[in-house]
Amino acid sequence: MRMEPRIGPDGRDDELTRALRESLAPAGGEAFWEGLERRILARVASSENDIWWRQFARWRRPLALAGAAAAVVAAFAAHHSNQVRSLAAYREIDASTVAPVQVASETEREASRDVTLRYVVGP
Amino acid sequence: MSAPTAEPGHADAERALVREAQAGSEVAFARLVHTHMRRAYAVARAICATHEDAEDAVQDGFLHAYKALERFRPEQAFAAWLNRIVANAALDIGRRRKVRDADALPETLSVPQFDPSERSELRGRLGIALGVLPDRQRSVLVLHDVEGYTHGEIGTMLGIPEGTARSDLHHARATLRERLRDLWSER
Numbered sequence: 001m002r003m004e005p006r007i008g009p010d011g012r013d014d015e016l017t018r019a020l021r022e023s024l025a026p027a028g029g030e031a032f033w034e035g036l037e038r039r040i041l042a043r044v045a046s047s048e049n050d051i052w053w054r055q056f057a058r059w060r061r062p063l064a065l066a067g068a069a070a071a072v073v074a075a076f077a078a079h080h081s082n083q084v085r086s087l088a089a090y091r092e093i094d095a096s097t098v099a100p101v102q103v104a105s106e107t108e109r110e111a112s113r114d115v116t117l118r119y120v121v122g123p
Numbered sequence: 124m125s126a127p128t129a130e131p132g133h134a135d136a137e138r139a140l141v142r143e144a145q146a147g148s149e150v151a152f153a154r155l156v157h158t159h160m161r162r163a164y165a166v167a168r169a170i171c172a173t174h175e176d177a178e179d180a181v182q183d184g185f186l187h188a189y190k191a192l193e194r195f196r197p198e199q200a201f202a203a204w205l206n207r208i209v210a211n212a213a214l215d216i217g218r219r220r221k222v223r224d225a226d227a228l229p230e231t232l233s234v235p236q237f238d239p240s241e242r243s244e245l246r247g248r249l250g251i252a253l254g255v256l257p258d259r260q261r262s263v264l265v266l267h268d269v270e271g272y273t274h275g276e277i278g279t280m281l282g283i284p285e286g287t288a289r290s291d292l293h294h295a296r297a298t299l300r301e302r303l304r305d306l307w308s309e310r
Binding site: 015017021023027036040041 | 186
């Protein structure tokens with residue numbers, strides 16, 4: 001800290017500066033500071049609900065955990081549902097004697113043959 | 124800040140404390156209040172004419188700081204940031220008081236008070252001499268000569284250019300020396 005001449009003629013720690021510091025110091029010593037600290041914290045606590053980001057900060061960790069748990073459950077459910085669906089499809093294929101694709105193509109071929117026959121035989 | 128020089132370890136610990144407070148820790152914020160309230164009060168007292176206004180300014184300042192904590196970047200100096208907020212709160216209170224005083228009857232005008240219990244001649248004379256200084260000059264004088272802030276820091280706190288702070292200090296000292304000249308010649 002610089003020691004240039006301050007208010008009085010004798011530098012920073014002269015009598016005048018000390019008197020000024022004493023005049024500006026609060027009365028009551030340590031009790032004043034303890035009281036002030038309590039009052040500041042009480043005011044801050046009473047405004048707690050007005051501060052959205054503090055509410056968010058408080059719930060950030062539980063919300064993150066809940067989100068992660070939901071993502072794990074959703075992933076498991078999707079995987080399980082896919083497995084069930086593919087198993088059912090295989091069972092259906094195993095159970096049927098005629099493949100659906102073959103049936104469809106046979107039907108189409110027969111219809112086309114009928115049209116040709118009707119044309120040849122027809123008047 | 125030049126007045127209270129922070130050690131590197133202390134700065135790291137404070138940064139960690141600020142981060143905890145930003146994450147929602149009330150205990151961390153309470154520790155910041157405990158560490159900085161005396162300095163904040165000194166800044167407010169330099170600006171406010173009365174002890175009561177200074178106390179209100181400190182409370183307002185900490186409340187503003189708490190609400191704005193999310194926007195504070197921990198690589199900044201917390202004390203400098205807080206003191207700017209407290210100085211703003213003190214200036215606001217001063218402005219509101221001026222408006223109230225302007226509306227009030229002349230006999231109810233408030234005058235700056237500097238410890239009514241003081242008895243010594245020096246302190247009594249000092250109180251009177253400070254009372255005649257313009258508000259800003261008084262603030263600059265106390266912040267510089269009593270609290271040890273630099274002109275630049277005072278300029279930032281009060282929202283004035285550094286040169287203005289320098290010139291205010293010069294005028295304030297000249298006025299005080301003039302008013303208290305006989306005290307020096309007596310010694």
